[in-house]
Amino acid sequence: MSTIENYDVIVLGAGAAGLFCAALAGARGKRVLLLESGERTGRKILISGGGRCNFTNTGTKPANYLSENPHFAKSALARYTPRDFIALVEKHGIAYHEKTLGQLFCDGGAHVIVTMLETECREAGVETRLRTPVEKVEKIDDGFAVTTPSGVLHATSVVVATGGLSIPKMGATGIGYDIARSFGLDIVEPRPGLVPFTFSEAEAERWSDLSGLSAEVVATANPKKKQRTPPPVFREKLLITHRGLSGPAVLQISSYWRHGEPVTIDLAPGYEVFLHMLEPTTRRDETTMLNLLRDHLPTRFAERWLTENAPPDWKNTSIQRTEALVHAWPVTPAGTEGYAKAEVTAGGVSTAELDSTTMQAKRVPGLAFIGEVVDVTGWLGGYNFQWAWASAFAAAAAL
Incomplete structure (x- = not known):
């Protein structure tokens, strides 16, 4: 017994x-x-x-x-x-x-x-x-x-x-x-939670060649449903990967993210990037805009972002919209790297x-x-x- x-x-x-x-x-x-x-x-x-x-x-x-x-x-x-x-x-x-x-x-x-x-x-x-x-x-x-x-x-x-x-x-x-x-x-x-985001196949093809580039950003989640406590805002590094986005800023907001929801990324926190172009003596063209953005992002990142988000013209309203987009770049991940990469x-x-x-x-x-x-x-x-x-x-x- x-x-x-x-x-x-x-x-x-x-x-x-x-x-x-x-x-x-x-x-x-x-x-x-x-x-x-x-x-x-x-x-x-x-x-x-x-x-x-x-x-x-x-x-x-x-x-x-x-x-x-x-x-x-x-x-x-x-x-x-x-x-x-x-x-x-x-x-x-x-x-x-x-x-x-x-x-x-x-x-x-x-x-x-x-x-x-x-x-x-x-x-x-x-x-x-x-x-x-x-x-x-x-x-x-x-x-x-x-x-x-x-x-x-x-x-x-x-x-x-x-x-x-x-x-x-x-x-x-x-x-x-x-x-x-x-x-x-x-x-x-x-x-x-605390996990990298993945892009759709089409999005990954557009960004994957920039894998390894990083920048300091402000990131937050944007839940579709109202929450008692709004998601926090994180100012840390963003990293482009061959499959999507990672880095501390992304890992932080991933815990608050739900499938199908967008996240918002400020690529130049605390700076007015393009508003200088509204002055009468400043050139208004893509080269000027790119040079200004390169002050905040790696060159190839800045070039790709501007290619994807170029203003339709050089009117004041278009420059202002592009400025706003730099500070509120919406990204909707296809998913995450899952439990295998989740901390x-x-x-x-x-x-x-x-x-x-x-x-x-x-x-x-x-x-x-x-x-x-x-x-x-x-x-x-x-x-x-x-x-x-x-x-x-x-x-x-x-x-």
């Missing part, structure tokens, strides 16, 4: 949120089991930030997150701040630097963050099992039964930290959503189902969801890691 294994807490998924939550719960004296379907922990951490892990952002605030409920993240973010995680990094003697806009990166490789979290787990007595996928989670009288290929495990509480669907080659699956649905919890439709998954377990102070399902006490599996998606720049740390802290404190 097999012996039933019992734990206080079983954490599903050994990514950023799962590792941190397991360590914190273990430090609180809980008997913790951390289950990971892959061959090692922290796989997405290792490839983050170009291999240097952008582990937080000093400017983190709730406005940096997208969710059906923009207020949901406030509690967790207030209770565990970037300063708190920085203190942990410094405790482990990890050297770091600020790259730009509050983004903190390790001086060395991202592996030091994984090692730090593994050390915290080990010192807290956390038991970790790799290559152990979860098949289902069920409610039982005294807690939960977690079914794995090697048997059934029991726990008083379960924390789902299985991530989203982004980067499937790293082992991403939808098991977290499946578990939520099995308990009748609503899911905000998942979609790729995160937008959408997820509905925050309406969760208690913002404990991350537990309101209708299923003891079952918590943290990190990317929840409908809270951060901007590019360390915000998603800070959500992982903060939501893990909130869940662990309530166990």
Whole structure:
């Protein structure tokens, strides 16, 4: 007769949120089991930030997150701040630097963050099992039964930290959503976030030879439906690719974009590019217009854009319309590069189902969801890691 294994807490998924939550719960004296379907922990951490892990952002605030409920993240973010995680990094003697806009990166490789979290787990007595996928989670009288290929495990509480669907080659699956649905919890439709846009075949042919060219722009999404909170505006780099558009500005607005909607790009933010041509002594021709645009865009980009958007004549109204178009260039992507190139998954377990102070399902006490599996998606720049740390802290404190 097999012996039933019992734990206080079983954490599903050994990514950023799962590792941190397991360590914190273990430090609180809980008997913790951390289950990971892959061959090692922290796989997405290792490839983050170009291999240097952008582990937080000093400017983190709730406005940096997208969710059906923009207020949901406030509690967790207030209770565990970037300063708190920085203190942990410094405790482990990890050297770091600020790259730009509050983004903190390790001086060395991202592996030091994984090692730090593994050390915290080990010192807290956390038991970790790799290559152990979860098949289902069920409610039982005294807690939960977690079914794995090697048997059934029991726990008083379960924390789902299985991530989203982004980067499937790293082992991403939808098991977290499946578990939520099995308990009748609503899911905000998942979609790729922080992901490059693709053009239609015809558009790609017109622009693909400019692949690699970039420019600083202001970009925003333009939803067809009115939203309670308008999409933010991002001033960062745009990059032309052989299939469409990428770069930080595009990745940022992609999380707010929905299929069929346009995005608006200001190619010369803060400048009046062509209005000088309205003066009586200024030449009005394509060469003059091109030279002015080249002050803001790479030459080939400026040439192509002007070819596609040349004014019909040199009247004042036509020049003014072209000026306006430079600052509000409408682009309707055909799609995105999908989960294979998405840095995160937008959408997820509905925050309406969760208690913002404990991350537990309101209708299923003891079952918590943290990190990317929840409908809270951060901007590019360390915000998603800070959500992982903060939501893990909130869940662990309530166990």
